[in-house]
Amino acid sequence: MNILILGGSDGSFNQIRPEYEMYIGLKNRGHKITIVIKPDSVYLPRLKEIGVKLLFCYPDQKISLKTIIALRRELSNIHYDIIFANSSKTIPSAAIAATGFPAKLVTYRGTTGGAYRHDPTNYLTILNPIADGVVCVSEAVRQYLLPRFRNRKTRLITIHKGHDIAWYKNPPTSLLEFGITNNDFPIACVANARAYKGLKYLLEAAKSLAHISNLHIILVGRNISVEPYISLIAKSGMAERIHMTGFRHDAPEIIAACKTLIIPSIREGLPRVLLESMGYGVPPIATDSGGCAEVVDDEESGYIVPVKDPDAISDRVIRLYENPQLIQSMSKKCLRKIAADLSIQVTVDRYIHFFETLLNNNSSTS
Incomplete structure (x- = not known):
């Protein structure tokens, strides 16, 4: 297949690595790929x-x-089988x-969330009527759409x-800077503080954890040191052991230094930090x-709890x-889960199969 890709260029190396390594995986399987990219993308050296x-x-x-204009010129000169546009910024032009x-x-x-049929701008992006296929990052997203x-x-x-x-071999970050x-x-907990990320429920759970004198909570992400989070931290009973780091490029290595990662979100697609953890x-x-x-x-490679349930978070x-010993057991199962079911190789296989299915359906009906 010849595949023209309009990928996401923004973000740190860690943030965009799963996406671009999938594209590279397509190339390694013998498919031709062309990527539309920003000249300052952090992944540019790897692709070159x-x-x-x-x-x-x-x-x-x-x-x-x-x-x-540039894409139509490219499409006029070269036959492409698939055009893959993976963001709301690239879909309309593609x-x-x-x-x-x-x-x-x-x-x-x-x-x-957000794909409202009454919003005409969505018909330029995710609800675009000429799209032949939509890849959803999770079954929850597919069911929503x-x-x-x-x-x-x-x-x-x-x-x-x-x-x-193999991406997660860097040594854990030293937490001595937080004492x-x-x-x-x-x-x-790694999240830019938006209401749907549910950070307030983790901070409410902290009240039930404050009695554990050596327990610390590290909050990684932007916009956390504002209300209502400041007040919730002050009322937690362990304010001196809740650390706000702001944005950190070493967020995965901070997670690696912790005993568990909390994802208290009200809604999600599939959080990258979950797989990094x-x-x-x-x-x-x-x-x-x-x-x-x-x-x-649940109870094998981690815990699943209901949304908006601080007591369930603190209990786990x-x-x-x-x-x-439970942490050690779950840790091994996390690694096995990534290697067996969530590997980049499995993702590449599924993309190839989906693309080929779209093309075969076209030929069978033409």
Whole structure:
């Protein structure tokens, strides 16, 4: 297959690695790939090193005339089988450029919520009527989108973002900067503070954990040192042991230094930090929002708790605190889960199969 990809260029190396390693996996399987990318993308050196064809016409807005012209020129000169646009910023220009060409247009959705049929802008992006397929990061996302695609030819499929435990070999970050020693029990939460991330429920759970004198909570992400979080921390009974780091490039290594990762979200697609945590063998405690329950085997490789339930969060933390052997057991199962079911190789296989299915359906009906 010849595949034209409009990938996501923003973010740190860790943030975009699963996406770009999937593209590289397609190339390694013998498929031709061309990637539309920003010239300042942190993944550019890696792509150049292995000889990926690159186009520097990444859209600077949802409808970018320069991008559309450049893509149509490319599509006129070279036959492509698949056009894959994986963000709301790239889908509109890709869809307009693809009009009149035989390539199948495939889009991507990484979150539940927001795909409102009464919002006309969504028909430029995720509800675009010319899309032949939509890759959903979790079954929860697919189920959310299905009613919005009734009576349409667009095919929706769930493909989890694959990871590789070889990516998670960096040593854990030292937590001494927070006054945390090897005798302490640190837990992490990594999220930019938005209401749907559910951080308030973790901070409410802290009230039931404050009696554990060596337990620390590390909050990694932007916009946490504001209300209502400041007041919740002050009322937690353990304010001096709740540490706000702001954005950190070493967030995965901070998770690796902790006993568990808490994901208290109200809604999710499939949080990247969940897979990073499991890649480091750190068992997560996650709500049953989005794809979390699809990935975590409850009471085996971590815990799944109801949304908006601080008592359930604190209960699972205490279980881990009181049973170090359980952490070790869950850690091994996390690593096995990534290697067996959530590997980058499995993801590449599923993308290839989906793309080929779209193309074969076209040939069988033509």
